[in-house]
Amino acid sequence: MPLVAGVDTSTQSCKIVVRDAATGELVRSGSAKHPDGTEIGPDHWWTAFTEAADAAGGLADVAAIAVGGQQHGMVVLDAEGQVIRDALLWNDTRSADAAEALISELGDGDRAAGAQRWADAVGSVLVASLTVTKLRWLHDAEPENAARVAAVALPHDWLSWRIAGYGPAGDPSAPLGPDLNALFTDRSDASGTGYYDAQGADGAGEYRPDLLRMALGRDDVVLPRVLGPAESGGVAHPSVAGADVEGGALLGPGAGDNAGAALGVGMTTGDVAISIGTSGVVSAVAPRRTADGSGAINGFADATGNALMLAVTLNAARVLDAAREVLDAGFDELASLALRAPAGSDGLVLVPYLEGERTPNRPDATGTLHGIRLATSTRPHLARAYIEGMLCGLADGLDSLKAQGVPVERVLLIGGAAQSPAVQEIAPQVLGLPIAIPEPGEYVADGAARQAAWVLAATGTAAGAEHPAPPAWSTTITATLDADPRPVIREQYAAVRDLV
Numbered sequence: 001m002p003l004v005a006g007v008d009t010s011t012q013s014c015k016i017v018v019r020d021a022a023t024g025e026l027v028r029s030g031s032a033k034h035p036d037g038t039e040i041g042p043d044h045w046w047t048a049f050t051e052a053a054d055a056a057g058g059l060a061d062v063a064a065i066a067v068g069g070q071q072h073g074m075v076v077l078d079a080e081g082q083v084i085r086d087a088l089l090w091n092d093t094r095s096a097d098a099a100e101a102l103i104s105e106l107g108d109g110d111r112a113a114g115a116q117r118w119a120d121a122v123g124s125v126l127v128a129s130l131t132v133t134k135l136r137w138l139h140d141a142e143p144e145n146a147a148r149v150a151a152v153a154l155p156h157d158w159l160s161w162r163i164a165g166y167g168p169a170g171d172p173s174a175p176l177g178p179d180l181n182a183l184f185t186d187r188s189d190a191s192g193t194g195y196y197d198a199q200g201a202d203g204a205g206e207y208r209p210d211l212l213r214m215a216l217g218r219d220d221v222v223l224p225r226v227l228g229p230a231e232s233g234g235v236a237h238p239s240v241a242g243a244d245v246e247g248g249a250l251l252g253p254g255a256g257d258n259a260g261a262a263l264g265v266g267m268t269t270g271d272v273a274i275s276i277g278t279s280g281v282v283s284a285v286a287p288r289r290t291a292d293g294s295g296a297i298n299g300f301a302d303a304t305g306n307a308l309m310l311a312v313t314l315n316a317a318r319v320l321d322a323a324r325e326v327l328d329a330g331f332d333e334l335a336s337l338a339l340r341a342p343a344g345s346d347g348l349v350l351v352p353y354l355e356g357e358r359t360p361n362r363p364d365a366t367g368t369l370h371g372i373r374l375a376t377s378t379r380p381h382l383a384r385a386y387i388e389g390m391l392c393g394l395a396d397g398l399d400s401l402k403a404q405g406v407p408v409e410r411v412l413l414i415g416g417a418a419q420s421p422a423v424q425e426i427a428p429q430v431l432g433l434p435i436a437i438p439e440p441g442e443y444v445a446d447g448a449a450r451q452a453a454w455v456l457a458a459t460g461t462a463a464g465a466e467h468p469a470p471p472a473w474s475t476t477i478t479a480t481l482d483a484d485p486r487p488v489i490r491e492q493y494a495a496v497r498d499l500v
């Protein structure tokens with residue numbers, strides 16, 4: 001049976017899974033770390049990808065490969081395919097003022113009108129995460145760099161381009177050279193740029209050069225071609241993947257990481273995924289996006305032709321990493337400490353805006369620890385307050401999704417910190433709902449692998465006609481956890497959050 005590879009070039013690392021195209025069975029996997037920071041040279045992603053591929057036993061035998069990745073990061077290339085400056089990532093907040101300026105401009109000076117117009121145009125009210133705001137920042141803060149921009153890509157687009165063999169002129173790892181017109185992307189990641197309307201052109205999706213021009217001052221730049229869900233972007237360079245396969249390894253369109261996870265875990269209408277990685281994401285697949293002018297919900301596209309509604313926080317797994325640092329504890333100790341304190345941590349509340357926040361939009365906020373008394377100055381209270389605070393931000397996101405009419409029939413917990421037994425036990429108390437725990441896995445990379453299998457099946461058929469759906473891979477739910485809701489946790493959190 002042919003093998004396929006899925007890649008997740010995420011904020012903290014690169015993960016690769018190799019799976020059987022027909023059954024989805026995991027054959028091998030590998031990963032490698034990315035450096036910390038909100039501003040990263042894309043070459044680090046390439047290095048981590050090659051290390052992860054080695055760790056996965058190489059990719060010479062895969063017949064198709066696709067890349068999922070962290071969304072929104074601004075990768076600017078010059079005409080020679082050189083990266084002009086380090087990529088600004090989704091969690092870099094320096095473009096917060098640029099976001100406000102663009103909202104005001106689209107609203108002719110009226111912020112509320114501008115926010116709604118952005119939501120109507122591209123599905124999201126602008127915050128610093130979205131690519132278009134980073135381009136405005138570049139235009140204002142680094143005009144010499146802005147003037148050199150010949151193409152704008154996202155992390156997954158850039159890595160796919162490198163896997164195809166393209167890259168900076170003269171770089172031996174890029175034998176096909178700097179053909180910017182070879183860049184491609186997919187609807188899900190394009191929908192997070194702020195200059196792509198996934199529902200425009202009668203649902204086919206279209207770039208909005210007017211909005212790009214508003215940010216960058218011009219629109220004469222190459223934007224990656226937007227491929228359909230099972231459309232191939234070409235073939236991987238044999239030095240990277242597919243050398244042992246006749247015809248080489250097909251390249252899938254790839255996806256934004258959250259759309260990749262939705263495909264990997266097999267989400268359908270009624271499912272809500274709560275992902276606790278670097279970002280905290282509450283997401284649901286819907287037939288059409290809404291246009292939430294409040295900014296709480298992003299109306300992106302998924303990787304199958306539907307919409308993906310998301311509430312995204314900047315502060316998730318790293319809040320727990322911070323707790324481990326403060327308490328000098330490992331993962332297991334943090335969890336057992338937290339489970340020794342009572343629900344609500346006797347009034348000790350963390351509002352975890354450790355990196356500012358995106359939802360709600362408070363880019364300059366800092367965290368607040370409230371309710372410290374002698375009795376709550378214990379390691380268990382602190383551990384529990386960190387976990388409860390992080391989960392309360394996600395519970396607010398779930399409320400926002402419900403307010404948009406998204407049905408919630410099943411909640412799936414995924415992402416690195418979903419492995420914590422304390423997170424698993426406390427989440428139903430905070431959310432007031434049972435939580436389904438899929439078997440531990442790399443669901444973004446899995447979604448990319450499933451897409452690669454879909455592309456492989458669809459290739460050679462008329463517009464994928466015989467394979468209208470992704471291959472039927474299954475996800476095992478290992479447990480469904482329930483608990484009595486503990487409303488005190490959210491009540492005391494809301495009171496402190498509104499003071500911040």
Ligand SMILES: Nc1ncnc2c1ncn2[C@@H]1O[C@H](COP(=O)(O)OP(=O)(O)O)[C@@H](O)[C@H]1O
Nearest residue numbers: 010011012013277278317331415416417419420
């Ligand atoms: N058992 C655990 N308990 C708590 N946090 C964990 C655990 N295992 C991993 N993590 C955290 O998960 C994060 C990585 O998750 P991941 O979903 O891979 O992130 P990303 O996709 O943003 O790179 C790290 O911050 C790591 O510390």
Ligand SMILES: O=C(CO)[C@@H](O)[C@H](O)COP(=O)(O)O
Nearest residue numbers: 010011070071090277278279
């Ligand atoms: O900004 C968003 C979605 O809008 C984030 O979800 C990023 O896509 C980063 O994801 P992780 O690396 O945390 O998985």
